[in-house]
Amino acid sequence: MNRRKFIKNTLITAAGAIVLGAAAGCTSNKITKGDKKMKILVITGSPRKNGNSNTLADNFIKGAQEAGHTVVRFDSAFKNVHPCVACNKCGMNGQCVFKDDFEFVKENIIDADTVIFATPMYYFGISAQIKAVIDRFYAINEQIHIPKKAVLIMTYADTSATKAQPIISHYETMLNYLGWSNAGQIIAPGVWMEGAVNSTQYPQKAYELGKNI
Numbered sequence: 001m002n003r004r005k006f007i008k009n010t011l012i013t014a015a016g017a018i019v020l021g022a023a024a025g026c027t028s029n030k031i032t033k034g035d036k037k038m039k040i041l042v043i044t045g046s047p048r049k050n051g052n053s054n055t056l057a058d059n060f061i062k063g064a065q066e067a068g069h070t071v072v073r074f075d076s077a078f079k080n081v082h083p084c085v086a087c088n089k090c091g092m093n094g095q096c097v098f099k100d101d102f103e104f105v106k107e108n109i110i111d112a113d114t115v116i117f118a119t120p121m122y123y124f125g126i127s128a129q130i131k132a133v134i135d136r137f138y139a140i141n142e143q144i145h146i147p148k149k150a151v152l153i154m155t156y157a158d159t160s161a162t163k164a165q166p167i168i169s170h171y172e173t174m175l176n177y178l179g180w181s182n183a184g185q186i187i188a189p190g191v192w193m194e195g196a197v198n199s200t201q202y203p204q205k206a207y208e209l210g211k212n213i
Contacts, residue, residue, distance in 0.1 A: 045130025
């Protein structure tokens with residue numbers, strides 16, 4: 001796929017997603033439950049093993065596994081994922097020039113029914129570790145441009161809802177482009193120090209979302 005076709009498809013997909021979303025009257029925090037047992041890929045972005053977003057990911061996974069779903073986890077902060085360098089050797093549907101831990105993501109995301117993005121807010125955006133993984137989606141663009149569900153789990157120290165909006169907008173724009181549907185969002189404000197989220201309602205909310213995805 002050349003760049004002109006890529007831009008054209010992006011505009012068409014985004015426009016279609018906006019129309020469909022408006023017609024369905026979707027809400028960003030809706031939790032849906034189905035009978036199908038799914039394969040779920042959880043991608044985390046925190047470099048703190050016991051960080052707040054990782055804690056919420058743990059609780060989501062617990063709920064999803066109890067519901068009978070198969071869960072695969074990729075902790076990007078502890079893996080070797082080279083940033084995309086825009087060489088375009090992959091042609092958006094081929095082998096990336098870098099042979100690293102992204103191969104695990106590639107092997108598991110294509111047939112995943114649901115993809116979870118769990119990240120802390122770093123300087124008003126998603127963490128660099130998880131962003132590197134998302135940027136590498138470029139090499140498998142055509143293979144993942146199929147209907148899937150997605151969930152955003154995000155923690156941040158601030159308490160202003162407006163501070164969370166850039167990450168939410170990035171997530172929703174990405175889903176619109178890929179043709180994926182939002183299956184829920186856990187946005188946890190006011191948590192900074194490691195373990196702070198444990199005294200909030202959000203671990204339970206993450207568990208329930210995993211249980212009812």
